Amino acid sequence: MVVLAGYLGSGKTTLLNHLLRNDDGRRIGVLVNDFGSINVDAMNVAGQVDATVSLENGCLCCAVDVDGVDRMLEKLAHPGAALDAIVIEASGIAEPTQLVRLVLSSQNPGIEFGGLVEVVDAAEFDDTRARHPELDDHVRLADLVVVNKIDRVAEAERERVIGEVRELAEGAVLATERGRIAPGILFDDPAIRDSGGARQLSFADLDDHDDDHSHHMHAVYESMEFTTDRPLNPSAFLDFLKERSRGVYRIKGPVDFGASGEDRCFQFHAVGVFAAFTRIRWKGPRSTRLVLIGTDLDPASLRARLESCVDPTPDVVDRMGVLNLARHLDDDGSSAQEPWDVEAG
Ligand SMILES: Nc1nc2c(ncn2[C@@H]2O[C@H](COP(=O)(O)OP(=O)(O)OP(=O)(O)O)[C@@H](O)[C@H]2O)c(=O)[nH]1
Numbered sequence: 001m002v003v004l005a006g007y008l009g010s011g012k013t014t015l016l017n018h019l020l021r022n023d024d025g026r027r028i029g030v031l032v033n034d035f036g037s038i039n040v041d042a043m044n045v046a047g048q049v050d051a052t053v054s055l056e057n058g059c060l061c062c063a064v065d066v067d068g069v070d071r072m073l074e075k076l077a078h079p080g081a082a083l084d085a086i087v088i089e090a091s092g093i094a095e096p097t098q099l100v101r102l103v104l105s106s107q108n109p110g111i112e113f114g115g116l117v118e119v120v121d122a123a124e125f126d127d128t129r130a131r132h133p134e135l136d137d138h139v140r141l142a143d144l145v146v147v148n149k150i151d152r153v154a155e156a157e158r159e160r161v162i163g164e165v166r167e168l169a170e171g172a173v174l175a176t177e178r179g180r181i182a183p184g185i186l187f188d189d190p191a192i193r194d195s196g197g198a199r200q201l202s203f204a205d206l207d208d209h210d211d212d213h214s215h216h217m218h219a220v221y222e223s224m225e226f227t228t229d230r231p232l233n234p235s236a237f238l239d240f241l242k243e244r245s246r247g248v249y250r251i252k253g254p255v256d257f258g259a260s261g262e263d264r265c266f267q268f269h270a271v272g273v274f275a276a277f278t279r280i281r282w283k284g285p286r287s288t289r290l291v292l293i294g295t296d297l298d299p300a301s302l303r304a305r306l307e308s309c310v311d312p313t314p315d316v317v318d319r320m321g322v323l324n325l326a327r328h329l330d331d332d333g334s335s336a337q338e339p340w341d342v343e344a345g
Pocket residue numbers: 006007008009010011012013014015041091092093148149150151152176177178179250252269271276330335336337
């Protein structure tokens with residue numbers, strides 16, 4: 001069982017989807033833990049995976065004890081599921097050491113800890129580290145650190161960030177775009193071990209980490225949801241994004257722009273000041289279901305602002321809005337995300 005951790009928006013789901021698409025015939029089970037009551041990440045991996053369990057609204061690292069994890073994993077670890085590997089995708093503010101501790105404590109004979117993977121956003125590394133010094137520990141303890149989004153930083157900057165991560169990390173370090181790592185690195189333990197002298201964590205490694213949950217990142221983070229069945233107006237929504245308070249670090253979920261969105265589902269992601277959409281077909285009923293994660297959120301005013309984005313004329317195409325939206329489209333999943341003209345704040 002591999003624990004996939006990394007700060008909000010670093011690219012965990014992207015990496016997981018890459019693994020699932022390139023599984024080389026392995027059967028992979030997934031446990032997804034979203035922070036927020038709409039399970040956006042689970043929606044994004046569903047359909048590609050052999051078996052999923054999802055836990056929403058709460059950080060797995062504190063929400064459940066070892067019995068709870070064993071109950072959740074029963075479905076995945078059951079011999080009948082015939083899985084070759086299980087990946088736990090932690091929420092972006094989970095405490096990875098706590099998750100590893102849970103896995104190591106599992107009473108289920110089918111569960112064996114297969115390593116901690118920490119995904120780091122190369123473009124946000126300095127800022128995240130400054131806000132959350134505990135990130136250094138996560139990088140240090142990981143068996144594999146994936147320095148992701150290298151397409152978003154200039155070459156010199158990339159070398160510097162990779163160099164700093166290498167200084168901290170005791171495990172292997174890989175630089176990637178879109179989490180494209182060779183699945184064998186994760187699932188065939190010797191490959192991880194041979195690639196950089198990484199070792200599997202033990203309780204002894206984890207013992208230095210205090211158990212006081214008030215020090216965990218999620219102690220200061222909150223999430224809120226905004227859902228509506230009425231389409232949003234693109235211009236109004238883009239304005240909302242530009243003006244959003246700095247406390248809102250992560251926004252994700254499907255958005256319905258009605259006729260302006262050609263009746264398609266806009267899978268939306270904002271990470272810090274960056275934002276991108278992917279256009280997909282609606283799989284279920286059309287509705288906007290956003291999760292907002294950050295610190296010092298003011299849910300009432302955020303909700304009122306989002307409510308004001310509801311389009312009074314959803315059948316009329318907002319041409320200017322559509323043009324502006326297009327700048328943030330990420331349809332093939334390979335183009336870089338553009339920063340907003342105006343930084344959030
Ligand atoms: N430019 C660029 N964007 C990326 C890369 N990897 C992921 N993204 C984008 O970053 C955004 C967040 O990616 P996710 O995979 O959802 O991140 P996450 O870590 O699962 O997010 P949380 O679960 O909310 O913590 C999405 O818009 C991705 O398409 C990359 O290498 N380059």
